[in-house]
Amino acid sequence: MSGYLFYNVIGVIILQINRLFEIIYILLNKKSITAKELAERFEVSVRTIYRDIDTLSSAGIPIYASQGKGGGISLLDDYVLNKSVLSEREQNEILYALQSLSITLTPETDKVLARLSSLFNRNTTNWIEVDFSPWGSNENGTCQFTMIKNAILSRQIIEFNYFGSSGEKSIRKVEPVKLVFKVNAWYLQAFCLTRNTYRTFKITRMSDLQMTPESFSERNFEGIKENEQAQTTQIDVCLNISAEGAYRVYDEFDEEDITKNNDGSYMVKASLPRGDWIYNYLFSYGPLLEVIEPKELRQEMKNRIKIMTNKY
Structure with missing residues (x-):
């Protein structure tokens, strides 16, 4: 799923959840309201409101619509919102999932989170933060x-x-x-x-x-x-990385590509994308890394080291 489609779907879901809860709260405090009034309040079509009513009804909420003069959308008079349908763990999972979506900056997210926290009698806990900007970003x-x-x-x-x-x-x-x-x-x-x-x-x-x-x-x-x-054509490489580079080895390569040698160093056999970037990447290890194969990559590393040496 594309980034646009993912966030668009999430935004639509959050908007609908908030609208559904808003409808329930309105009906709990008001005997009846027309679909047209709800449509105007949420700036959606009457057809969308009726779809919301069907969704709530399918979820077991005793909501109904009556036709004619004085008609409208109502809840059964003796209905009380039953939060015990969800276990405590399920309630927490819902709250935590919404909190992790705050990075989308969808205004409705905080509204839904606040409503559900109140409904479940829980204080929101800042247990997670999703931030896509790099460390050290200004x-x-x-x-x-x-x-x-x-x-x-x-x-x-x-x-x-x-x-x-x-x-x-x-x-x-x-x-x-x-x-x-x-x-x-x-x-x-x-x-x-x-x-x-x-x-x-x-x-x-x-x-x-x-x-x-x-x-x-x-x-x-x-x-x-x-x-x-x-x-992104690939090149198969064989690298020898000293024991001091262990902190990067397991961060940057799959475990099945790594063999630990008797002296504590690591032999890495992996496929990397071709391109000029690969030299900068390999040189970032400094003296901790030696290219074993392929020979042409090893030779190019030598040539570039010679050029750097001549500068000093």
Whole structure:
């Protein structure tokens, strides 16, 4: 499921949950109300209200609609909202799930959370926080991340300056599709209007980000998948990492790819995406890593080390 579709579905669900609870609370304090009045209150169609009534009825709420003059939507007179239908554990799971969705910044989330906490006689506990911005992000970095997320959700085109892998600067105008966290960095997958194709942008290389008033329609996501596959051919590597690098080995490689040697070092056999990034990644280990295979990768590492040595 795409990032846009996921958050859109979550937003719709939260809005509906809040509306259903609001309808129940209204009816508990009012004998009857018309579907038209409810539709105007929630700014939805009368048909949507009747669907909500069917949902509540299917859930066992004794709600009914009467026709004619003086008619409307009502609850049975002796009905009391029964919270014992859910166990204490189930109540907690619902509250915790809603709390973890606060990152979506959907205004209705807090309303639903407050209502359910009151209903279940519980104080909300800040046991979880979901924050997609990188550690150490300054306020500008956090705002940039939030702006991208909002552009994805609202399907608005964004513009920014971008520094490519070779350092060239270009102005990009894109239709943002999805935020991706990969190899300790955040990326934006988008349809680049400047290049007329799908591209993946590293967020730390983006600057002067602006959300434009232009909107866009959803494209075929197969295009970005094909583009990803074309850009991510793999290379099989064999690495020897000293014992001092253990803290990274198990963070960055699968356990089945790791063999611990008798001297405490680690032999890692894995597949990594091809590209110039791989050299920067391997060099980030410093003297803790030695490339064993393939020979061409090992030789290129030697060549780059020689170039660096000559500079000193």
